[in-house]
Amino acid sequence: MTQLRKQYLRALTQFFENGSSGSHHPATSLGTMLQTVEPEQIVLLHEQSIHTITASVEPEEALRYYRLSLLFLMELLAHYRFKFQHVPNQERVLEELRDTLVQTHSSFQAVASKYENVLQHMDCGIMLFNSEGFISFVNVLMGRFLGVPRKSLIGLDMRALASSSELSRTFRKLIVKLHREMILYRLRYQEVIDENGRHYLVTATYGEELDGDILISVKDVTEFKKIEQSAYQNDKLAMLGKIAAAIAHEIRNPLTSIRGFIQLLLPELTRVGKEEYARIVIEEIDRANHIIYEFLNSSKPSTPDKQQVKLDHLLAEVRLLFESEAIMKGCDIELAHISPALVVCVDVKQMKQVLLNIIRNSLEAISGVARKERGMIRITAAEHHAEVIICIQDNGPGMDYHTQSKLFDPFFTTKLEGTGLGLAVSYRIIRNHGGHIRVDSEVGQGTRFKITLPLC
Structure with a gap:
């Protein structure tokens, strides 16, 4: 039996090397030796041989060997049967059977390759755990999400994956959390956020249809979240408009009457000798009116009255407005060179309001913390395709991801005396101009606002 196993292993190896061109070899070299062997023993011999060959090869190559071995075994058993039965035109029938097997195997390979290619290039990461808890398949995108070669993941169980030195500490903690909630507690869906603020939807599929396997899929839904947040932002602004209209109607008129009687x-x-009382009352009424005005602007800023304006002149005027205040707060405002030919179509009053809001926030952030270096606010602008990008960057304390995600929400503020409406108004103004505004910041690394506007 040992000699037969060696012969079988040699024949199978040669078949793998030569492909279908060597498919007659097993029948001719093994025919005599297999005449006294039961078919069940041949199948067992085949399994032992293919296991020996694939033990030291890559997973993709092992899969190819298993597919080819099916063709090898079918041809061998067909020839083995003909050895014990008299069949007219045996050689012709055997050749026809062989051709049929080759065609069937080719079709199987084509279909398997097609579906494997689909899995490899889906827009979500896929990882399959077999019934014993080991990873048996990882597609391209999942390897990219984890930042490690796919080959190094095959054969790992959840414990080995969570302790892998190739994964970042954040991913390892995330895997432990997902294992607890999705594998142990059988929760099918989880939404997670990585250290860069990107959102992922993780889905676990298990059941009888997978024969005990567990399929984990991961989809990057960051862009969908941005759309959702934008819609949520618009809903809140619409609600704010209704509140503002009601406040303006119910309070503004009585305040005007009170102010008139005080005068x-x-x-x-x-x-x-009580004129100081009158001054205080008038100031408080004016402050209340200013808050109402901010409410009205935040709900629906007036339609922009656009006109062509040179961007360098507009930014120079804004810088000039803050020059003295910046000096008092120990900060420099630097305006980079901007091409005089750069012209935008904007409502000058509204655009100044946006720029003033952002620069004032930067000044307050810089002056609000003790620092060794002098504060710096740098303003730049450049043309990019059919748009102009205005950047306002400071070296202040920066913001964490949670603060950034709520920065343009009405009433959200980190200031003790702020209303939380300035940036909400700025967001709506830029949207009404057909542009968009975003913020990039890290704690301790400063903040950068980027305003994108269409050119004239």
């Missing part, structure tokens, strides 16, 4: 009483209050 009428001012001479009498001055006569009795």
Whole structure:
């Protein structure tokens, strides 16, 4: 039996090397030796041989060997049967059977390759754990998500995956969390956020249809989340509009009347030495009116009255407005050279409001913390395709991801006396101009606002 096993292994190896051109070899070299062997023993011999050959090859190559071995075994058993039965035109029938097997095997390979190619290039990462808990398949995108070669993942179980030194610490902690909630507690869906703020939807599929296997799929839904947040932002702004309209209607008119009566009483209050009371009341009424005005602007800024304006002049004017305040707060405002030919179509008043909001926030952030270096706000602008990009960057304390995600929400503020409406208004103004605004920031690394506007 040992000699037969060696002969079988040699024949199978040669078949793999020569392909279908050597498919008659097993029948001729093994025919005599197999005449006294039961078919079940031949199948067992085949399994032992293919296991020996694939033990030291890559997973993709092992899969190819298993496919070819099916053709080898079918041809061998067909020839083995003909050895014990008299069949007219045996050689012709055997050749026809062989051709049929080759065609069937080719079709199987084509279909298998097609579906494997689909899995490899899906828009979501896929990882398959077999019934014993080991990874048996990883597609291209999953390897890219994890940042490690796919080959190094095959054969790992969840414990080995979670302790792999090739994965970042964040991914290892995430895998432990997902294992607990999706594998142990059988939760089918989880949404996770990585260290860069990207959103992923993780889905686990298990059941009888997978014969005990577990399929994990991961899809990057960051762009969908941005769309969702944008819609949510618009809903909140619409709600804010209704509130603002109600406040303006119910409060503004009475405040105007009160202010008028206080002014009428001012001479009498001055006569009795109480003019300071009148001044305080008028200031408080004006402050309330200013808050109402911000509400109205945040709900629906007026349609932009666009006109052509040289961008370098506009930014120079804004810088000039903050020059003295910046000096008092120990900060420099640097305006990079901007081409005089760069012209944009904007509502000058609204665009100044946006720039003033952003620069004021930068100044307050810089002056609000103790620092060794001098504060710096740098303003740049450049043309990019059919758009102009304005960047306002500071070296302040920066923001974490949670703060950035809520920065343009109405009423969200990190200031003790802020209303949380300035950036919400700025967001709506830029949208009304057909542009968009985004922020990039890291704690301790400063903040950069990027405003993109269409050119005239």
